[in-house]
Amino acid sequence: MELYAGKINKLIEELSALPGIGVKSAGRLAFYLINEPEEHVKRLADAMLDAKRNIRYCKECFTLTDQELCPICSSQKRDHKTIMVVETTRDLAAYEKTGKYEGVYHVLHGAISPLLGIGPGDIRLKELMIRLRGEVDEVIIATNSSLEGETTAMYISKLIKPTGIRCSRIASGVPVGGDLENIDEVTLLRALEGRTPL
Ligand code: ZN
Numbered sequence: 001m002e003l004y005a006g007k008i009n010k011l012i013e014e015l016s017a018l019p020g021i022g023v024k025s026a027g028r029l030a031f032y033l034i035n036e037p038e039e040h041v042k043r044l045a046d047a048m049l050d051a052k053r054n055i056r057y058c059k060e061c062f063t064l065t066d067q068e069l070c071p072i073c074s075s076q077k078r079d080h081k082t083i084m085v086v087e088t089t090r091d092l093a094a095y096e097k098t099g100k101y102e103g104v105y106h107v108l109h110g111a112i113s114p115l116l117g118i119g120p121g122d123i124r125l126k127e128l129m130i131r132l133r134g135e136v137d138e139v140i141i142a143t144n145s146s147l148e149g150e151t152t153a154m155y156i157s158k159l160i161k162p163t164g165i166r167c168s169r170i171a172s173g174v175p176v177g178g179d180l181e182n183i184d185e186v187t188l189l190r191a192l193e194g195r196t197p198l
Contacts, residue, residue, distance in 0.1 A: 008030055008031075011030045012030045015029050015030055054066050058073055061083075061106050063092050063107045064089045072105065078103060079102045079103045080103075080135075081103075081135055081136050082103030082136075083131065083138070084101065084105050084106070084140040085143065085156060086106070087107075087108050087110060087144055088110075091142065091144075092105045092107055098185045098188055101192065103138075106124070106131065108124050108152070109123055110122060110123040111123065111146070112148060112151045113147075123152070132163055137165070137166060139156070139165055139166070140169075140170065140192070141167065141170070142170045142191075160198075168197050169195060169196055170194075171195055171196065
């Protein structure tokens with residue numbers, strides 16, 4: 001027997017398909033939304049659609065942005081010769097929150113994972129190598145310390161070696177398997193400052 005009307009079930013089903021939302025939370029959210037004024041629900045729905053339609057990749061660093069060049073890549077105040085390589089836009093945001101990193105980024109959108117069949121061609125590695133033809137002093141590899149993150153770091157360092165560009169890996173203050181975005185700013189900064197040459 002269905003507990004709720006079909007349309008509520010449908011809403012709960014859609015919400016529970018979101019990452020980190022279980023059926024219980026989905027139910028709570030669904031009933032919250034149903035009880036909100038229509039105007040608020042519409043604002044939320046519009047914001048989701050608007051983000052989906054207008055967000056694209058920065059043509060330089062491939063972070064998600066709504067302009068051709070993201071604010072970091074278009075800033076004159078940033079050091080464009082230092083590139084920090086991260087797995088996701090959320091990792092970039094974590095380092096930005098520290099307010100202490102002055103270089104630019106490169107977002108891979110994933111990590112190499114032979115287990116999941118994700119190879120070097122499936123992440124934005126080729127684009128990184130193209131960037132390195134320009135004037136670059138240092139590449140800081142800040143992929144996660146998971147197996148995939150370490151595999152990716154190793155792979156990138158091997159690619160960079162022949163270019164003669166300085167390449168470093170953030171220190172392992174970041175716990176193994178740790179998602180960068182869940183780590184506090186002090187730990188992130190310590191990892192950045194204690195980076196080791198590769
Ligand atoms: Zn950018």
